[in-house]
Amino acid sequence: MRFECEFSNCSCCKHVGHPDTPCGICGHGACWHRLDISQFDSPRDSAHKPRYIPLAIAIFVPTLPQVPPLPEITPRFCRGELPV
Numbered sequence: 001m002r003f004e005c006e007f008s009n010c011s012c013c014k015h016v017g018h019p020d021t022p023c024g025i026c027g028h029g030a031c032w033h034r035l036d037i038s039q040f041d042s043p044r045d046s047a048h049k050p051r052y053i054p055l056a057i058a059i060f061v062p063t064l065p066q067v068p069p070l071p072e073i074t075p076r077f078c079r080g081e082l083p084v
Contacts, residue, residue, distance in 0.1 A: 002033035 002015035005028050012026035015033040022029055 001036040002030055003036055004034055005032050006034055007032040 002019065003013065005012040005015070005023065005026050007026070007028045010026050010028060010032070012023060012028070012033070014025070015030055016024035019030040023033065
């Protein structure tokens with residue numbers, strides 16, 4: 001169920017009509033009318049109460065693992081002049 005309109009200073013206090021059509025009172029779309037938070041309340045006593053947890057969106061930046069330095073390599077070629 002949708003309640004008051006949040007479009008600028010609209011004083012409409014309840015969306016009238018089908019959610020796919022504009023409101024019969026103010027003419028604004030259903031997306032401008034706030035949803036009733038109590039729509040998730042269950043009449044059962046044993047039901048869990050809903051908790052809304054705000055999520056922070058972050059950009060994942062991968063980090064490279066530390067790599068040990070390479071061991072010193074002994075050259076495998078002749079040093080000095082090559083015969084012609």
